[in-house]
Amino acid sequence: MTRMRPHRLASRFTGAAALVFAATAIANAANCSRQDTLGTSRLLAVDARVYPRVGLNNFPETLPLADHEVVLTFDDGPRPPSTQEVLSALGAECVRATFFLVGRSSAEFPDLVRRIAAEGHTAAHHSWSHPMMSKIPFEQAKDDIDRGIAADELALNGVSSKSLSTPFFRYPYFATTPATLDLLQSRGIVVFGADVWASDWENISPDQELKNVIKQLETARKGIILLHDAQARTAAMMPAFLHYLHENGYRIVHLVSAAPRQQNAETGH
Structure with a gap:
């Protein structure tokens, strides 16, 4: 996958800074009273008009993160008890x-x-039934996306709706298609790939998962990290991984949407 050249990325970031950031870097964005924690260093508001598709393992560009800045993302939940442990x-x-x-x-x-949501995390979307969308007809894929959004919104807000509280989506298995990518972009929905992943879908131990993600971070030094809160091995690994991030000077960036709440995910209006 071709990476965006630094001068091009810098140019886009400079011209779009007002759209991308909802807040400047702020100490301890999680409002933590304890001084010895990893904390959350800043908020990054992502606008689909500027970054419609992000993650260098899947797309040509990623979010504008500084050295040693990481975004933690979790797929496939919620699933007790591992999500609670995460x-x-x-x-x-x-x-x-x-x-x-x-x-x-x-x-x-x-x-x-x-x-x-109550604990301050961002709730985004990952389809209804986790299909491989590159292997099913477009209308079926569209229906699965819409049904998943409606279920997530019902759980969040008590109303079944195609409106999105946060217009972020990640494909199951990263199995994109041109038609569904165009659909999501037309709705103002950011599609997330990843820059780093722990391979926690494989039958590995928590220790091996930790080694996997650390090895990638030693090379990448920043990025969107893919994990799965539905995996018990990831839940078991998280305290040690967060300790590693803290001890090695990594800073957590929390993502929110730069766009107002969408009234209709079907049309974007």
Whole structure:
């Protein structure tokens, strides 16, 4: 995958800074009273008009992160008890993350979705049934996206709607198609890939997962990190991983949407 050249990225960032940032760097954005925690260093508001698709493992560009800045993202939840364990680990370090929710799990565990939001994390979307969208017809893929959004929103807000509280989406298996990418872009929805992943979908131990993600970070030095809160191995690894980030000078960036709440995900109006 071709990476965006530094001068091009700098030019885009300079011209779009007002759209991308909702807040400047702020100490401890998670409002943590404890001084010895990793914390959340700043908020980054992402606008689909500026960064419609991000993550260098999947797309040509990623978010404008500085050296040693990372974004924590979690897929495939909510799923007890591992999601609760992940939330507890994040809370202990005053860290905020983005959770890409599977709609049928949101429908089954709505209280856990509301806990994610109540603890200050960003609730995003990951389809209804986690299909490989490159292997199904467009209309079926579209329906699965819409049904997932509706289930997530019902769990979050008590109303089943195609409107998005946060217009962020990640494809299951990263299985994009041109038609669905165009659909999401037309709706103002940011599509997330990843820059770093822990390969926690493989049958590995928590220690091996930790080694995997550390090895990639030693090379990348920043980026969007893909994890899965539905995986027990990830829940078990999180305290040690957060300790590693803290001890090695990494800073947590929390993502929010730069766009106002969408009234209709189908049309973008």
